[in-house]
Amino acid sequence: MLWALVAAGAAVRAALAMPADPTGQLESEFLPLGPYLPPRGEVGYLEAFEDAGGDEAVRTHYAAQYALVPRVVLARVGQEFVIVARDTARPGGDSRLDGYLLVTRAPSGHSVYRRLAP
Amino acid sequence: MIFALAALLLPAVAAWWVLRALRLSVPGDSRVLTAAVAGALGIGAASLVTFAAVTAGAFPGRGFVGADAGLWLGLWLVAWLLTRVRAKAAGAAPRIGRERRWTVADWLVRAACVALVAASCAVPVIEYLRSPHGQWDAWAIWNQKARFLFRAGEDWTASMSIPWSQPGHPLLVSLSVARLWAYAGAELTAAPALLSGLFGVLTVAAVMGALDVGRARAWVAGSVLVAPLTFSHLAAAQTADLPVAMFVVTSLAMLRQDDPAAWRQPGRVRSALLLAGALGGLSAWTKNEGVLFVAASGCLVAWAVVRHGRWQDIRWWIGGVAPLAAMVGYFKLVLIPVLPEYVAGATGAGVMEQLTSSGRHAAVLGLVWPMWLSWGGPLARGSLPVGMATALLSSLTPRGRAGRGTLAVVAMMLAGYYVAFLLTTLDLSWMVATSFERLVMQVWPALVMAALSVGHTAGRDSAPTAFVQGDR
Numbered sequence: 070m071l072w073a074l075v076a077a078g079a080a081v082r083a084a085l086a087m088p089a090d091p092t093g094q095l096e097s098e099f100l101p102l103g104p105y106l107p108p109r110g111e112v113g114y115l116e117a118f119e120d121a122g123g124d125e126a127v128r129t130h131y132a133a134q135y136a137l138v139p140r141v142v143l144a145r146v147g148q149e150f151v152i153v154a155r156d157t158a159r160p161g162g163d164s165r166l167d168g169y170l171l172v173t174r175a176p177s178g179h180s181v182y183r184r185l186a187p
Numbered sequence: 188m189i190f191a192l193a194a195l196l197l198p199a200v201a202a203w204w205v206l207r208a209l210r211l212s213v214p215g216d217s218r219v220l221t222a223a224v225a226g227a228l229g230i231g232a233a234s235l236v237t238f239a240a241v242t243a244g245a246f247p248g249r250g251f252v253g254a255d256a257g258l259w260l261g262l263w264l265v266a267w268l269l270t271r272v273r274a275k276a277a278g279a280a281p282r283i284g285r286e287r288r289w290t291v292a293d294w295l296v297r298a299a300c301v302a303l304v305a306a307s308c309a310v311p312v313i314e315y316l317r318s319p320h321g322q323w324d325a326w327a328i329w330n331q332k333a334r335f336l337f338r339a340g341e342d343w344t345a346s347m348s349i350p351w352s353q354p355g356h357p358l359l360v361s362l363s364v365a366r367l368w369a370y371a372g373a374e375l376t377a378a379p380a381l382l383s384g385l386f387g388v389l390t391v392a393a394v395m396g397a398l399d400v401g402r403a404r405a406w407v408a409g410s411v412l413v414a415p416l417t418f419s420h421l422a423a424a425q426t427a428d429l430p431v432a433m434f435v436v437t438s439l440a441m442l443r444q445d446d447p448a449a450w451r452q453p454g455r456v457r458s459a460l461l462l463a464g465a466l467g468g469l470s471a472w473t474k475n476e477g478v479l480f481v482a483a484s485g486c487l488v489a490w491a492v493v494r495h496g497r498w499q500d501i502r503w504w505i506g507g508v509a510p511l512a513a514m515v516g517y518f519k520l521v522l523i524p525v526l527p528e529y530v531a532g533a534t535g536a537g538v539m540e541q542l543t544s545s546g547r548h549a550a551v552l553g554l555v556w557p558m559w560l561s562w563g564g565p566l567a568r569g570s571l572p573v574g575m576a577t578a579l580l581s582s583l584t585p586r587g588r589a590g591r592g593t594l595a596v597v598a599m600m601l602a603g604y605y606v607a608f609l610l611t612t613l614d615l616s617w618m619v620a621t622s623f624e625r626l627v628m629q630v631w632p633a634l635v636m637a638a639l640s641v642g643h644t645a646g647r648d649s650a651p652t653a654f655v656q657g658d659r
Contacts, residue, residue: 070299070407072566073414077306079565080416084310084423090318092326109342131327134349135320138331139339141348 095132098177099152103137105173105181106150111141113151115166118159129154133179153180190252191378194370195385197259198229204266208273211458213396214443220396224462226389227437230382231469233259234362235514237336237369241362244341247369255366293403300406303413304391310419311384319376321383321425328353329426330379332361337368347523355525357518359473360427379425387413387422390433394636397440408639411574412632416564421628427474428625434470435480435600436632438463439593442487443640450495457503460488464507471515475527476600476629478515481508483599487592529611529618541609551608554619562627571627578638590637597630597637 106112114133117126133152134142142152146165155178158166169182203225206212213220236255240246245254289297320326331352335343347354360382367378391409398405412418421429441463449455467484470477488504525531541547563570581587582594604626611618 070296070410073303073410074299074306076414076416076563076565076567076570077303077419079567080414080419081306081309081313083416083565084313084419087314087317090320092318092320096320109339109345111348128323131351134352135326135331135334138334139342139345141345143348 091128092132092135095129096136098155098175098179099133099136101175101177102152102173102179102181106137106140106152109139111143111148112137113146113148114142114144115146115151115153115157115163116144117154117157118163126157129157149184151182151184153182155179188371188375188377190370190372191367191375191381193256194233194367195230195382197256197263198233199226200229201259201263201266202226202229202232204263204270208266208269210454211462212455213462214441214449214455214459215397215399217396217399219392219400220437220440223389223392223396223433224437224441224466226385227393227434227466227469228462230363230385231359231434231465231472231511233366234359234472237362237366238358238514241336241341241343241365246340247337247365252370255369296403296406296410300410303410307387307413307419307422308384310416311380311387311423314420314423315377315380318423319380321379321423325379325383325425327351328356329360330364332358333364333368333379334374336361336365337374344522347525350525350528353528354523355519355527356427356474357472357477357515359469360430364425380423383425383429384422386429386433387418390429390436390632393433393437393440394632397436397443397636398639404639404641408635411570411639412635415562415567415570415631417562417567417624417628418631420564421625426625428628431470431474431477431480432629432632434466434473434477435596435629436636438466438470438480438484439596439633440636441466442484442491442592443589443636450491450497456497456500460500460503461507463488464504464509465511466507468508468511468515472511476604476626479600479603480596481512483596483603486599487596491592529607529613532612533610537612538610542606547609550615551605551619554616555605555608555623558619558623562624571631574631574634574638578634581638581641584641587641590640593633593637593640597633600630 114130116130117123120126130142130144133154137152146169150172151166151169153166166182168185170185172181172183174180203222206221206225206228213224233255236258237246237251240251240255245251321330331349332343332346335346336358339345346352363382364379367382368374371378391412394412395405395409398408400406418429441459449459463484467477467481470480485504485508488501492498492501559571561568578590578594578597582591608615608619
């Protein structure tokens with residue numbers, strides 16, 4: 070019982086030391102893009118031009134999906150609408166966005182692009 | 188939020204009265220265990236009703252909420268009336284109290300357990316304030332699916348095209364969250380947090396109720412169960428691992444054989460097997476690992492009925508599990524026919540090679556061993572080896588026989604996880620690192636229950652508070 074009490078105290082201490090989760094913040098950053106996207110269906114998502122598989126890049130993509138449900142946010146371009154998260158496009162012009170036009174950019178830096186021709 | 192609370196209470200209370208009306212008793216006739224079973228069945232049944240409403244295009248909306256609430260209230264009323272009628276017909280039965288004299292040690296154990304549970308409750312509150320959307324898997328999988336259900340209704344199946352969101356996992360948790368949101372009328376982050384905490388409470392109640400809260404060992408079990416950070420962390424996680432643990436331990440609590448005489452009473456056998464089957468089936472409706480539990484507990488039930496020479500009794504267990512198994516089969520084979528990502532792409536030759544490769548076994552053991560030693564979190568290091576050793580040693584004693592079946596099922600589940608590690612097509616290090624802690628939690632409550640089953644004879648100890656058919 071003594072061990073259990075000590076372990077429970079350590080658990081509370083560990084919980085207090087945990088950092089705040091950024092998911093809520095990321096979600097609120099992507100929500101303003103919703104009105105510029107179709108209400109349902111698939112939309113594209115531009116993967117980060119470097120370290121696309123890193124934790125932060127993956128978290129940002131997943132948070133975009135979480136915020137924009139019931140749309141399905143696919144990690145590729147080619148759809149009529151493409152979400153470009155902050156700092157994911159190559160600086161100075163990203164060839165993956167050729168043929169797309171900026172529709173809106175949220176204060177957070179996340180953007181929606183739309184294909185010029187079907 | 189009040190409506191979300193009502194959404195949780197209505198099916199649980201209805202399930203409580205249905206258990207009474209149908210004279211389905213739990214081993215030891217513990218009210219605490221009965222409450223845990225009623226809560227578990229209530230959540231599970233409500234998720235099935237919600238799934239039917241989603242499939243019929245009647246979710247969400249006020250119409251669903253009204254019909255759902257009416258259904259549970261109606262069931263509650265019918266079961267209550269049936270119970271009253273039967274009680275009157277049977278006449279008033281005397282309730283015999285059990286005199287207990289608590290020692291100082293008894294009081295100390297109970298006080299320590301209360302302090303421990305209070306401390307453990309603080310962890311989910313702290314974590315909710317820091318991570319209101321839950322842990323990574325909560326918002327990437329379970330709550331995300333709940334959003335699809337809540338926002339898109341019958342078009343929720345669009346979520347199956349998101350491979351990283353585990354489309355093949357069943358829907359109990361996500362449906363439950365979406366249902367709470369439907370009652371609340373908004374996507375409150377507090378709703379899945381509340382549900383997650385409730386799964387923790389029901390788990391503790393199941394273990395303590397199964398071990399008889401009148402005995403000190405139940406309070407020790409409650410303390411040991413909640414002490415590791417892993418438990419309170421998962422109670423805050425809003426994921427599906429603690430729900431699986433809850434269904435696993437409540438199902439196994441139905442199958443414990445403290446008092447062999449109980450197996451000679453047809454009513455008790457019927458209750459135990461029917462409830463164990465239904466609760467096991469709900470674990471499979473919660474997460475893929477629940478299917479493994481159904482297989483393992485099915486082996487235990489088969490062994491028990493054969494051993495007692497009453498093989499025909501297995502029909503009650505099958506009767507409990509079959510509807511849920513059919514639902515899971517429909518979901519996994521017809522609706523979302525995708526393989527879990529951890530075995531996707533595996534070939535027959537590859538499977539055999541990995542199963543027989545000594546290098547693969549060494550790699551798995553090398554990764555699992557340090558995590559096995561350190562499982563539990565800060566200052567709980569060693570709790571898993573100690574818990575397993577205690578359960579094993581106690582089950583080898585004559586007085587520890589009640590824990591043998593539970594321990595056998597736990598062993599089968601751990602063996603299943605080991606095979607999954609052997610066969611996974613994902614990066615093994617990542618797979619073990621991200622899943623070991625959660626997988627162990629799925630069996631931790633059952634392990635604690637087995638470890639503290641020594642010397643516990645529910646049938647004899649509970650005899651003074653005899654079960655009164657229809658009036659309890």
